[in-house]
Amino acid sequence: DTAVSQTPKYLVTQMGNDKSIKCEQNLGHDTMYWYKQDSKKFLKIMFSYNNKELIINETVPNRFSPKSPDKAHLNLHINSLELGDSAVYFCASSQQIGGGETQYFGPGTRLLVL
């Protein structure tokens, strides 16, 4: 069983398009995250949700909009895609946001904007 799953794994699209990435976790965790990993391999937190509520919203363009229909799902919608959005997007989950609990990562979505 996959703990944290993301779809699609690869996404190639044109500038200006709108796309969504879906994430689901079956670990029963309360907290989910979206990260962006660029070509220099920096992992940057974008959003964090705890029990469907937004708790972290880093300085991310408002073209990026997360949606959490329930605590097992956190989807990421991106409007008007730009070349600089090309990166790997990782979804992750953890039991809580504090303490020593680990974050479990999905396999990543490789987004290429042409």
Add this chain to the structure above:
Amino acid sequence: GQNIDQPTEMTATEGAIVQINCTYQTSGFNGLFWYQQHAGEAPTFLSYNVLDGLEEKGRFSSFLSRSKGYSYLLLKELQMKDSASYLCAVRDSNYQLIWGAGTKLIIKP
């Protein structure tokens, strides 16, 4: 600002020992994590330190000194499969994880 520093790349020999250092400057401290990331894959958890000292887990150990803002990951009996990037991450006072850029470890036979 908040900062995590790690060497960009290290090379070691199969069977040897390697130490990957991490220094941090963050607003508050609520624990330090090490993750392993193989090329093209997701990061996976290796270790967590919140108190000073050494945590040992098989071939991997992680050390923390909060007063020095310093940690290291020690890998013993290196195997070819240990070739990966190793990411240091610190949880700050707001419980946000601040990530380093990772250290790419190359293992040679």
